[in-house]
């Protein structure tokens with residue numbers, strides 16, 4: 182179809198106009214940058230973003246090993262051009278012109294650690310990367326994967342505020358893996374096809390701050406209170422389950438890359454004007470008294486279009502919501518304090 186439009190037009194100016202308007206109305210150019218692209222999440226995420234036809238330029242940044250990852254992924258015969266960037270001197274080039282920046286940079290947990298135990302190392306990494314984003318691609322959407330997400334998102338927000346370019350619609354904590362897990366675990370217990378399952382997950386991304394709303398799960402299933410309690414706990418402990426199974430070799434990487442690619446795809450669809458794109462994400466929010474909170478979010482051309490209400494909660498979920506607030510509040514405050522010291 183594209184080729185026949187070009188062949189039939191007469192002048193070359195007309196051809197190029199047609200080419201531009203045809204291609205921009207179908208699939209716009211989109212640059213996606215991954216920071217931490219040579220890591221356990223970064224590599225499979227780079228692969229999945231290379232497979233995404235919405236991406237025209239894939240920028241792979243890390244402090245080490247990106248040339249190899251970029252050469253490898255770059256041989257795949259899909260739409261995007263791939264460029265690897267290594268070291269702080271190349272960070273500006275990696276970011277310039279980016280529409281979406283995905284951040285899985287930083288250290289993962291080992292058995293016995295909480296996500297908050299990563300704060301001392303990852304907070305500094307996120308602070309530096311956020312300063313660079315503020316400088317080189319201030320209008321990009323940012324998908325924060327680096328833990329502790331409950332604190333790294335507030336850190337990025339504070340850095341962006343200091344730089345005078347903060348737009349709360351453009352900053353997202355990636356909690357999609359919690360949704361992916363809740364769907365998988367629910368489908369197993371409810372004995373329904375997993376592809377049909379939807380489960381919102383609210384709150385944050387650590388332990389009890391992860392609150393799946395199985396009362397709103399579809400398709401509906403009549404699960405006992407004990408089963409719902411066990412499903413909730415398994416979703417909250419999903420990350421720890423992987424950390425323990427990997428026995429010192431890191432945390433979830435493959436399922437996270439899948440979840441990160443799903444969320445990035447939703448962001449790109451929103452940017453491209455696809456209607457009714459709704460995903461859960463940890464964003465600046467007023468639906469509770471906490472300044473950041475994960476809930477369903479409608480994505481649009483400017484990022485967050487609408488933070489959706491929580492909807493009706495069961496008594497068990499209402500208790501879970503009250504129980505998560507103190508920990509989430511203190512993680513947010515820790516991030517804000519760090520960014521401002």
Ligand SMILES: NC(=O)c1ccc[n+]([C@@H]2O[C@H](COP(=O)([O-])OP(=O)(O)OC[C@H]3O[C@@H](n4cnc5c(N)ncnc54)[C@H](O)[C@@H]3O)[C@@H](O)[C@H]2O)c1
Nearest residue numbers: 217219220221222243244285286287288289326327328437
């Ligand atoms: N949000 C979630 O649901 C979720 C899920 C899984 C893991 N995580 C988090 O993602 C992070 C990464 O996990 P991983 O398993 O990929 O770790 P990893 O150690 O395998 O990879 C991290 C990568 O970050 C790079 N890096 C370090 N400092 C950097 C900097 N300043 N700039 C750019 N890159 C830098 C490292 O070189 C490495 O390649 C961890 O903090 C982990 O806890 C979050």
Ligand SMILES: O=C(O)C[C@H](O)C(=O)O
Nearest residue numbers: 290328419420421432433
């Ligand atoms: O559990 C972790 O440390 C990594 C990640 O947050 C996860 O949920 O798998």
